[in-house]
Amino acid sequence: MLHAQPAGVRYGPALTLLASLFFMWGFITVINNTLLPHLRSVFDLSYTQTTLIESVWFIAYFVASIPSAKLIERVGYQKSLVVGLLIMAAGALGMMLAASIPSYGVTLLMLFVIASGITLLQVAANPYVAVVGKPETASSRLNLVQALNSAGTMLAPLFGAYLILGRSKGGTSAAGTVLTDAERLADAHSVILPYGLVAVVLVILAVVIAKFPLPAMGSANSRLAKEQRKNLSLWNHRNLVFGIPAIFIYLIAEIGVANLFVNFVSQPDIANLTHEQAGKYLTFLWGGMMIGRFAGSAIMQRFDAGKVLAFFSVGAFIVMIVTVFASGPVAMWSLILVGLFHSIMFPTIFTLGIKGLGPLTEEGSGLLVMAIAGGALVIVQGWLADNFGLQNSFILTAVCELYVLFYALWGSKVTNAEPDLVPEPAE
Known part of the structure; x- marks a missing residue:
């Protein structure tokens, strides 16, 4: 609009x-x-x-x-x-x-x-x-x-x-x-x-x-938007209601992996690296996310976004389980590989979350952006690492992947889709 x-x-x-x-x-x-x-x-x-x-x-x-x-x-x-x-x-x-x-x-x-x-x-x-x-x-x-x-x-x-x-x-x-x-x-x-x-x-x-x-950025017709939003509720949209915690929970997984990566792979029974050397390997984790975004964009031109998200969440769950129970280079590279599977999660959850919101799209988008604050709960993984071991703390990441799978298969289904906003004529 x-x-x-x-x-x-x-x-x-x-x-x-x-x-x-x-x-x-x-x-x-x-x-x-x-x-x-x-x-x-x-x-x-x-x-x-x-x-x-x-x-x-x-x-x-x-x-x-x-x-x-x-x-x-x-x-x-x-x-x-x-x-x-x-x-x-x-x-x-x-x-x-x-x-x-x-x-x-x-x-x-x-x-x-x-x-x-x-x-x-x-x-x-x-x-x-x-x-x-x-x-x-x-x-x-x-x-x-x-x-x-x-x-x-x-x-x-x-x-x-x-x-x-x-x-x-x-x-x-x-x-x-x-x-x-x-x-x-x-x-x-x-x-x-x-x-x-x-x-x-x-x-x-x-x-x-x-x-x-x-x-100059075009302005929205606020009066029309308010009229169209009357008697509409964000909470009638399943894909948004479950999408907000999906963003929140996904951020716990992404930030936990990235922040504890250097300490994890530096351990003697994993890769036995200095922090400087481990920091260079972190580039592969983020590089995998960049590659995955390009690949995911192409894949979603042919396949349903929800199904692609489900596939990537299963892949992320598997490599995190390997990270928890393996040792040596296998554990290191499985943790690196999760970057590839995490790549499409944020943009795909975001897109599925606002689908069908019509006049409520702006408000829904704002709630999804605020859900980025989920990264703050990475402190929970820090507590788990202190009390149960750094490697075992990645079980939390694996559980997060399961919620994303739930969202992909069921939570992202659109309910009560609203009509799109009426475009405002050009000045």
Whole structure:
């Protein structure tokens, strides 16, 4: 229900610039996967304390999403993108302060700040990319920028491995090495350079976007939308009702695997690697997600999305069971392989969740975005790792895959489909 776009407007340069945002927030999010084992070594944290770091990160999605929407309504999309980047840059500079002290508490606060900035970018950039350009190619544009998001997640582990783990005593020592206080302090300082580089890039991007002539985004006919939504309820739609927990639960699985990967494969009975070496293997996990998204997109042109999701969830369950009960390289590569099976889950659950919502699509989408906060419950896996062993904690991941299978086979079935919104005439 958006304005038709003006003829003759070129959207390629704007989309290229916006794609860089998707790359950057994917990149910065996945730096956490190498940052967490580093901080665990520096502050001598338990697994519960380590995963609390990521929990704080995802709580920001829940806390900041509504304020982000209100800010966009007040100042518009372009200014909101700039504000989001500057918030992230402020958080990156704060990480340099946290490393200089060093302070676990300040680190948690600054990661929350960075994640809040990313939340604002998510809320602003996704609908913008969908709207600028021809409506019939909206899905193609979103897939393209999401692919670049995956490229960011794939490259971030290399960046973190070289500039964080590779420059620290804890990152280059064998698992179980006890560091002196002086070595912990020196390791803490290794975070200063990479986050300084990140801050510089974010500020440059903010300046470029502030000065870039982004095409105007069409506005919605709110009065018509409100009239069409009258007497309609989101909770009459099974695919959304079960889709919200599906996103929530899937994020527990994805974030748990990524955050504990380095510690897991570093163990002597798995791959016996240093954290730096393990961080490089993390690239394969995220690379598998990128490959899986391209492959899944092609497969779903011929097969039903729900059935494809069911197949991928069964594959994820199998490799997680192998991870729990195997040892050596088999356990490592089975954990890497789950990235391939996880690849299509978020976008497919999201698409199935809003199917048939008609005038309620916007509200339903907002609830699914807020469900990303499920990543905060990765602390549950940290608690399991502390009390029952790191390898056994991946049983939680396997259980999460079973819920996705349930959603694919039954929960995603559309009920009470609403008619689509009436398109608003072009101005």
